[in-house]
Amino acid sequence: MEAPELLRLWVLAAVALGGSRAALPDHRVLPDDRVSSKTGAIFVHKLERELFQEAFLTGREDDGVATPITFQAHLRDHPDLPRWLRYIQRDPHQSGYLYGCPTATELGTHTIEVLAYNRHTYETVAQRLIVTVIPAPGGEPPYQGEFLVGNRNVEELLPVATRNIFLQATAGVWEWDDLHIINITSALDRGGRVPLPIEGRKEGVYVKVGSWGTFSPCLVAAASPESRFRCSLGQQPLASCYDTFAPHFTIRWCNLTLVSPTCPPPHPMKHPHPLLTITPLQLQVWPNPTTPGPVWGSGVLEEGGDFQPPTDAPPQDLLPGYLVTLLVPLAVAMLLCLLLGHLMCCRREGVQKRDLETSDIQLVHHTTIHSDTEELRHMASSRDGPRPLSTLPMFNVRTGQRINPMPTPSDGARVPLLPP
Known part of the structure; x- marks a missing residue:
């Protein structure tokens, strides 16, 4: 495609896209919602359908039927949610939930952008959810x-x-x-x-x-x-x-x-359930040994440092593998050839053995068929010979008179095949 035609297609696509965007309903933005969460505790935020439905331009339910609304949430400037946060909405007619448990590495402020879609009118309403993660006062429970x-x-x-x-x-x-x-x-x-x-x-x-x-x-x-x-x-x-x-x-x-911890925690115990009495019992669970992971660097060499390439791999003896790869298929092929040759050459019955096991009637029948075939081939090679008796007509096709197909020599010379 030439450059002017491609440029013209781009211009038409831009005009069509601008017209389609102008035809869409307006996009509304709700005020920011600020919430806080503690580490080591569940965080749940409900996306109220009623709040976003009132923000739509149409604004109300039609004939008592709830408007289907679909939510989409992601971290600002990122395509997905943080790794500690999840989103669930079972049905467009139900509210959505953002839930998760932040850890100590998630301390700080997380800005979540929520976008609500009206599935009937394609209106959109956006809201920013600002989640501030703070450390738990007493730490995580043991x-x-x-x-x-x-x-x-x-x-x-x-x-x-x-x-x-x-x-x-x-x-x-x-x-x-x-x-x-x-x-x-x-x-x-x-x-x-x-x-x-x-x-x-x-x-x-x-x-x-x-x-x-x-x-x-x-x-x-x-x-x-x-x-x-x-x-x-x-x-x-x-x-x-x-x-x-x-x-x-x-x-x-x-x-x-x-x-549970391997030793009792220093945190003071609270009073047990007022309606129950218990016998204190320590359950010790040995922690699983953890293998230290790799330490990631900055990826930039220090000043004056030299890059040390990895050492060459030690030479390996590839001859055994080569021999196995080459000789095993050849040996299998030779065995198959020997087996096939034995079946084709050494297992044949022979003509004499076949004739001895065949009855005389079948042999005579076979000889007769063979001689007749040879006779037909000989007659076909020379067209000047007499016509075979089986090809002579038995009656006149015009008069319907029957004629002896095997006349005597005297009759055969006088009686014409077809009357004048």
Whole structure:
């Protein structure tokens, strides 16, 4: 394509794009929303549909039907969210959630840009969410337990009321009341399978709860090696306490994970649950040894430094590999050739053996066919010979008179084949 034609196409595309943008509804921007989050605790921010729906120019629901709204969120000047933050919206007619657990490396201010789309009118409303991550006053709790809730999806556990109900049920099993949720993760993010589209089937949610109080004997028994062995056999784990999660939450006790320090923490213990009495029990979990990772440099050589290329690889003896690669296929090919030659040359019956095993009638029949074939070939080679008897007509095609196909010599000379 020539340059003038390409330039003309670019100009037309720019004009068409400008016209389409002018036809779109106006883009509105809501005031910034500033929130704070602590390290070691769950952060949940609900994207209210009603707030963005009122900001649209159309503004209201039509005939009582909720307007489908889709949210998109990303870190400012980045295409995706921070690694500690996740987004979930199950349906365009439901609100969206931003949730996650910031760590000590995430301290500071994070600006999240949220864009809401009206799926009917294609209007857009933007809002900036400014999240300030501050360190927790007492640090992360030393005792942490992770529960797998099998009958819930992740967005069902994010509302504040549901989280409070879960903490109350956890306090009945943990036997301490200073609990708080550290993180909530969907089972799909942990390698779980998508459930079948059957009513009542849920994805499952991992809920990590932390406390300054030690684990109860019930939790220790549920996470003991005996319980793990029973779970491997398909049996229920050991649990001596009453399951206070039922009937709201179905806990998969075989997936219970407990993490505790090797020594008691210096933080003062709070009072236990007022309605329960416990026996203090320390659960020691040895930390897994960690392999130090590589230390990344700046990527720039220091002043006066020389680049040291990697040393050459030591010479290797490639002869054995070459011989194996070359000789093994040749040996296999030779064996196949010998086998094929034996079958084709050494296993033949021969004409004499075949004739001895064949009956005399079949041999005579075969000889007759062979002699007739030779006769036909000889007659075809010389066209001057007499016509074969099988080709003579038996009747006159005009008069219908029948004629002897094998007349006597006297009759054959007098009777014409076709009357005049």
